[in-house]
Amino acid sequence: MFTGIVEELGEVTAVEKLADASRFRLRGPLVTEGAKHGDSIAVNGVCLTVVEFGDGQFTADVMEETLKRSSLGALEVGSRVNLERPMAVGDRLGGHIVQGHVDGTGSILDRTPSENWEIVKVALPAHLSRYVVEKGSITVDGVSLTVVEAADDWFTISLIPTTLALTTLGIKQSGDPVNLEVDVIAKYVERLLGPNAQENVK
Numbered sequence: 001m002f003t004g005i006v007e008e009l010g011e012v013t014a015v016e017k018l019a020d021a022s023r024f025r026l027r028g029p030l031v032t033e034g035a036k037h038g039d040s041i042a043v044n045g046v047c048l049t050v051v052e053f054g055d056g057q058f059t060a061d062v063m064e065e066t067l068k069r070s071s072l073g074a075l076e077v078g079s080r081v082n083l084e085r086p087m088a089v090g091d092r093l094g095g096h097i098v099q100g101h102v103d104g105t106g107s108i109l110d111r112t113p114s115e116n117w118e119i120v121k122v123a124l125p126a127h128l129s130r131y132v133v134e135k136g137s138i139t140v141d142g143v144s145l146t147v148v149e150a151a152d153d154w155f156t157i158s159l160i161p162t163t164l165a166l167t168t169l170g171i172k173q174s175g176d177p178v179n180l181e182v183d184v185i186a187k188y189v190e191r192l193l194g195p196n197a198q199e200n201v202k
Helices: 064-069 126-131 161-166 184-192
Strands: 008-017 021-027 040-043 046-049 052-054 057-063 080-084 104-113 118-123 137-140 143-150 154-159 177-182
Touching: 021 064, 040 057, 046 057, 057 064, 126 177, 126 184, 137 154, 177 184
Parallel strands: none
Antiparallel strands: 008 021, 008 080, 021 057, 040 046, 040 080, 052 057, 104 118, 104 177, 118 154, 137 143, 137 177, 143 154
16 A cells, blocks of 8 residues: 555556566665565556665566556656555555555646746546546556546646656646546445446345
8 A cells, every 4th residue: 555655756667568567676775675586666656566676775576467558668768757665554645545556547637837836737548537526536657646627538636846856747747648646435435326226234
């Protein structure tokens, strides 16, 4: 489980394309400190398993399902990525509950800078629209953010200077893909109150 508070801006150092998967090597001295084989690290909001590590880098295998559901397949050597280690029991929950299970991808539609922040408009897939509400939480490339406006096919987020400086959201351009994870609580509520609600509580 993660909080969507990015710890480090990392970098892809190697990409190996396999028949139905990819193997990535990523630089992240902070998130690999004390890392062990089998640990989880979120990469642009996608929970990946550490296969190898050393010299401030780690390797992770990404299966076909993950490549289909996220934007990780577009990463190449030199790509910058948001990195976060799992939340430790007893830590403050600085963002919101994030699983690292991407629900879909969107893309940057527009950026409107101002003196102290920047409004970013993001395309929203139709199947995720019902989970995104004004002032609700959403994870964009692993960053926990508050929705400013929500429409059927887009939403906006407001980025403070810290977020712009310390995450990939500061360098993303119009047309760039982003990973989206909606609030898992909303999905559970929908499931429980759906057509089979009475059956589920028996």
